[in-house]
Amino acid sequence: MTVAPFPVKSDATAADATEQPLVTAPLANVSLFAELAERVTGRHRGLPGMAVWYGPSGYGKTRAAIYGANRFRATYVEVGATWTQAKFCRALLTQLGLPPTGTVADMAERIIDALRGSRRPVIIDEFDHVVTRKYVDLVREIHDQSGAAIILIGEEMLPHKLKLFERFHNRVLDWCPAQPCDGRDAGILVGVFAPGIAVAADLLTRIVKESGGRPRRIAVNLDRVREYCELEGLDAIDVARWGSRPLFSGEPPARRA
Incomplete structure (x- = not known):
């Protein structure tokens, strides 16, 4: 099974090229995200495998994650504000190179099977939308049953929001705030x-x-x-x-x- 690395967006335009230097520049947040990914992918087998990368809008969280996704050959999904559980599963299956069909339960099982034993992390960007739409337990189930390393990216209040989901909150290995440029x-x-x-x-x-x-x-x-x-x-x-x-x-x- 081949896990897809960070995808090239099909709707990319010439303007996207201006972002490339910000992606590849070795800024502090690029190193911080890479260290976070190293910790969660290299953790002891008995430790939880989720990590949270969070901070204010504009701090370069996604750009650092893009660099990290390429370095670690991660599976990357950027969640939309209107996504349902089914849409989330279809998007993740597509990035895993698997058919995005079936019920939510069927698709979740296929995702778990694909990630079980994989050393490649999963990066879920805009995770605040998952919290808002209340399907964090779907992600927890994928984590628990697959053992995959999962890095969640969100705004500065994401850690506070996740406290409302105790079973999920307890499975976070590390919390890493993105830093402003110096x-x-x-x-x-x-x-x-x-x-x-x-x-x-x-x-x-x-x-x-x-x-x-x-x-x-x-x-x-x-x-x-x-x-x-x-x-x-x-x-x-x-x-x-x-x-x-x-x-x-x-x-x-x-x-x-």
Whole structure:
């Protein structure tokens, strides 16, 4: 049985290519997710096999998971807000390379059989939707009967939400919060989005702060820095040279009086 690695989305567009550098850049969250995956896949046989990767929107959780999915040849499913148990099972079976047919019970049994003994983890993104739709026990059953390593990805309140499901909560091996980007991460992104430009630490600090530590916003700001430096013929820039030029924070501009 061949388990499918992270899939290429069929609706991918040219815009998706702009995300690729953020996926492959060795940011701190990429390492954190890889360490989490190592722990859960390499755990002692008597330990539970679920882990939770959580944090605010925009912290790069999914991008780190994409990198980890490719590295660990994981089976990846991104849950939709309207998904039912049946839709979830069909999506997971499709990624496992199995026919997505039958009742929920039939499909769950097929999933369990496919994952039993597999060393490849399952990554379930947007797990908050599973909690909202109240089929966490389906995932617990798959975990318990297959012994598979399952990594759940969700928003910052996911651990609190899972406390309401005690039998599920007790099966979590590790909880790992995604971290905001820091100066080191921003420095790595300089080489991707503003190559050849020496961006001073004081400007990087300001960019990280204005961006809320979110990698995509940092990338947007570094691209603005690159554009400005190219126009001015600069190969180095600091806060003083940048001046009062605005940085992208994700907030719409204030209305003019």
